Amino acid sequence: MRNLKLTLKYDGTRFVGWQRQAEGESIQGVLEDALARFEKGPVTVHGAGRTDAGVHALAQVASASVTCTHDVETLTRALNAQLPPEVRVTSVEDVPPDFHARFSATGKTYRYLLRNTPIADPFERSYVWHLPEPLNLAAMEQAAAHLVGTHDFAAFQSTGTETHGSVRTITRSELCAGVVWSGPHHAGGPSGLITYEVSGTGFLRHMVRAIVGTLVDVGRGWRSADSIPALLAEGRRGDAGATAPAHGLILVGVDYH
């Protein structure tokens, strides 16, 4: 058997998420189906992170044990020819047999995009959370900084999640305001784009979206930046902000040693 590491970029808009479900198309499903065409039987693909429905990826990582002997360039081309255009394999690598996309991962980075302008941009509707009301960015930056470190993130976890503890380590939690992306259909100028980036050794289910919902509460003046430490200490999901919409979130990358 041969062990492969696949790097994937995808627009999650029309998918039920990473994980194969009884109904609807999943990223894992389309990738397994594409790989199965080169194998004798079904293939199981393991993803580094289970992105939810509507969540995107710039560089999701997956691993799979296969028997096919095609070189990695041929395999990349062949998989892309099978996959829907919303999902692209950007690289295929041969890796040692003990490599596992999820268990070997040492860290992940997510990005969440917000657009703070009176009128939404039609080209961003599946990728950016539009918030028309003015936000206090300085307070949001301050709140974001409080999350760095090793904490119990129970207050930022989807309720009813089965879990093996909710302590996680966040190594970076930063708000970058005013980053202008002069996209193909973007007028440019002072843009109101707010980028939140968070890196950590692991994330709970809905954790980034719960953090963003809470940061937006801070931006709106509904809670103070300094309320974050108490939220972490008390660990009650109901005390933190609502879960931000899935479509603003993207898995930027996965780290391995």
Next chain:
Amino acid sequence: MRNLKLTLKYDGTRFVGWQRQAEGESIQGVLEDALARFEKGPVTVHGAGRTDAGVHALAQVASASVTCTHDVETLTRALNAQLPPEVRVTSVEDVPPDFHARFSATGKTYRYLLRNTPIADPFERSYVWHLPEPLNLAAMEQAAAHLVGTHDFAAFQSTGTETHGSVRTITRSELCAGVVWSGPHHAGGPSGLITYEVSGTGFLRHMVRAIVGTLVDVGRGWRSADSIPALLAEGRRGDAGATAPAHGLILVGVDYH
């Protein structure tokens, strides 16, 4: 009666185009339906340019005679509340009664995006024409420059179009290679993005897309840059390149004196 100038931004992906059709949703249709809710009866909206199915707009202009008395800010908000998220009214202005979005226009600018990389970007699939094979940009730039001026563009017009002559004036025709847009889901770096921008006093049906198809032929080495003057002089549609896909095209703006 009151005459309004409306500026619109839209993602044309799922529409049949600007113009109302017997079947399918059009930009004109959704805008007329939204405006009709503030009027006693049906409203006719005139667009500056009839974008095709899949073609986008950064600042399409439309005009309409209305009776409603709402101020322009209220009208903007109210229209956006009615319109699907793919279409946004970015401004509403009161204009003199003789203003007509199409007949008063003195010029238009279109942009066409190409991505010249081995693997397509899933986030661009509705906005950028992906061309994996290497293109000769210098030759394409040279070819683009030949189009500036007043010419008979019969070779770049969709066949079977009823027309009042095919002489048009192009004031700018430029290829900008290497423009990097670090979009929300774009990795950045040397990007292979090729932007073609063309401005003129008027455009024939499918003219920009036929020009782009011809420029790509030049980039592929299928024809020389210096073949353009002869194409213009001879005016045979079959001699020029194929019509480039609609989704790479965007109406950037409309000029008025």
